[in-house]
Amino acid sequence: MRFYEFEARKIVELAGIPVTEYGFCTTAEQARKAAETIGGPVVVKSQVLSGGRMKAGGVKFAETPDEAAEHAEAILKLEINGQMPRGVLVDPKAEVKQEYYAGVVWDGTAKRPLMLFSDIGGIDIEEVAEKHPDHVGRGHLSNLLPISDFEAKQTIAATGVTGSQLNRATQVLARLARLFRDNDMILAEINPLAELTDGSFVALDAHMEMENEAVGRQKALLRRQLEIAADDTREPYEPSAFERNVAAIDAADHRGVIQGRDHGFQGNLGLVIGAGGGSLTLTDAVRSQGGKPANYSEIGGNPSVAKACGLAKQVLEKDGVEKIAVMMSIVSNTRVDIVARGVIKACLELGRDPGEAIAIFRIPGAWEEEGFKILERYGVEYCDRSVSIWEAAGRAVAKIQGTPA
Amino acid sequence: MPKQLDKVFIDVEVDASVAADGALAAKLEEVCPVDIFKAAEGGVEVVEGNLDECVLCNLCVDAAPEGAVRVVKLYER
Ligand code: SF4
Numbered sequence: 001m002r003f004y005e006f007e008a009r010k011i012v013e014l015a016g017i018p019v020t021e022y023g024f025c026t027t028a029e030q031a032r033k034a035a036e037t038i039g040g041p042v043v044v045k046s047q048v049l050s051g052g053r054m055k056a057g058g059v060k061f062a063e064t065p066d067e068a069a070e071h072a073e074a075i076l077k078l079e080i081n082g083q084m085p086r087g088v089l090v091d092p093k094a095e096v097k098q099e100y101y102a103g104v105v106w107d108g109t110a111k112r113p114l115m116l117f118s119d120i121g122g123i124d125i126e127e128v129a130e131k132h133p134d135h136v137g138r139g140h141l142s143n144l145l146p147i148s149d150f151e152a153k154q155t156i157a158a159t160g161v162t163g164s165q166l167n168r169a170t171q172v173l174a175r176l177a178r179l180f181r182d183n184d185m186i187l188a189e190i191n192p193l194a195e196l197t198d199g200s201f202v203a204l205d206a207h208m209e210m211e212n213e214a215v216g217r218q219k220a221l222l223r224r225q226l227e228i229a230a231d232d233t234r235e236p237y238e239p240s241a242f243e244r245n246v247a248a249i250d251a252a253d254h255r256g257v258i259q260g261r262d263h264g265f266q267g268n269l270g271l272v273i274g275a276g277g278g279s280l281t282l283t284d285a286v287r288s289q290g291g292k293p294a295n296y297s298e299i300g301g302n303p304s305v306a307k308a309c310g311l312a313k314q315v316l317e318k319d320g321v322e323k324i325a326v327m328m329s330i331v332s333n334t335r336v337d338i339v340a341r342g343v344i345k346a347c348l349e350l351g352r353d354p355g356e357a358i359a360i361f362r363i364p365g366a367w368e369e370e371g372f373k374i375l376e377r378y379g380v381e382y383c384d385r386s387v388s389i390w391e392a393a394g395r396a397v398a399k400i401q402g403t404p405a
Numbered sequence: 406m407p408k409q410l411d412k413v414f415i416d417v418e419v420d421a422s423v424a425a426d427g428a429l430a431a432k433l434e435e436v437c438p439v440d441i442f443k444a445a446e447g448g449v450e451v452v453e454g455n456l457d458e459c460v461l462c463n464l465c466v467d468a469a470p471e472g473a474v475r476v477v478k479l480y481e482r
Contacts, residue, residue, distance in 0.1 A: 305414075305458050306458065335460075337461075338460070341414050341457055344413075345414075345457065349408055349410050373478075373480060373481065377480040377481075378480075
């Protein structure tokens with residue numbers, strides 16, 4: 001789950017990390033008042049869940065409260081990467097001596113949080129790591145043991161920072177690391193972390209992302225402290241008709257689970273796939289065989305015939321879909337015969353020949369003998385677990401491309 | 406409206422000798438996990454829209470007198 005900058009600032013503040021006095025505003029008048037309270041020049045920033053705000057004109061500097069109100073008015077109407085802003089953040093233009101970077105990310109390979117620090121802030125850490133690798137300090141953290149300040153200190157010291165800067169930055173990075181773990185974040189980043197002319201350190205901008213699976217147990221932070229509504233899912237884009245329809249079919253029937261996504265997919269091979277996290281592997285298998293998936297989907301947990309049929313119909317009806325591949329990666333409790341009935345029914349109801357529309361059916365598992373009888377009856381090519389998913393994907397791709405497998 | 410096909414894969418036959426039996430109708434309605442039977446005023450009613458959801462559990466066959474209810478796999482015909 002992603003957070004707006006004003007929420008990320010609040011999370012940082014709650015962890016005891018100093019931030020500048022800022023105001024979250026949803027009207028130009030509120031922005032004027034916030035600028036008056038702050039006093040002096042301010043920066044007005046669009047609150048969207050998207051990068052590239054500066055380039056798109058979503059960040060503007062103002063010398064007076066009137067100018068801040070004017071900028072807020074324009075920014076509040078400005079769409080950035082398909083998103084309308086939730087509001088604007090009015091922030092003082094700080095007197096910065098030096099900018100740093102402090103971050104904690106989830107290292108999926110090491111399966112541990114990773115602290116990152118750089119004495120070059122204000123730009124992407126990836127860019128710093130590429131151009132100035134000696135200016136990036138790294139340090140893994142335990143998932144269980146208490147986080148000590150010295151671990152943060154070591155990470156910062158690796159970049160050559162010493163003295164009072166080292167001591168002050170250590171407090172920030174250690175607190176950031178604790179908030180990362182306490183709040184189940186997958187990303188907690190302060191960029192820039194500014195050293196002001198008086199020597200103090202403040203977070204000027206922050207990015208936070210929480211593990212989606214943890215949303216349920218972080219209600220105290222989300223609902224009470226940040227006042228985020230339960231239905232505020234933070235989807236990065238508007239769901240398509242396909243996605244909405246699949247979700248509605250799923251919600252209408254408690255049996256089994258189906259999901260469908262087609263954002264960014266434009267291929268001709270529809271996918272009805274799933275089982276034990278197999279959808280990603282199956283999509284990759286199709287791609288590595290040169291195929292062009294038309295969608296991503298998940299089917300499992302023993303859906304009803306109607307649910308399997310509903311998903312297959314939605315996939316078959318997508319623009320550009322020529323055939324569908326029905327595949328699962330592993331043997332699961334999902335009944336093969338029930339899914340076979342569902343996908344064949346989808347073809348029949350749409351007036352398509354199942355033998356032509358279904359490029360391959362590879363679902364190993366419960367009631368497969370019964371399933372194979374149905375598939376044979378309708379002339380659908382199927383295979384069992386002796387055929388790998390990569391090979392099955394290859395057969396589907398070959399069929400759609402009109403080349404022999 | 407896209408068309409909806411029923412009874413593509415499964416049919417259920419209820420023998421005329423038990424079709425009007427209210428007690429059996431109630432029993433069949435209770436045992437079928439996918440609501441294929443309904444206890445109607447006239448006895449056993451088969452809900453066509455649910456036939457293809459049959460999970461082949463045979464609970465209906467076992468609940469009825471021998472041979473009175475038959476589950477037919479149309480794809481084997
Ligand atoms: S076999 Fe099971 S699911 Fe099918 S009609 Fe009989 S009771 Fe219902």
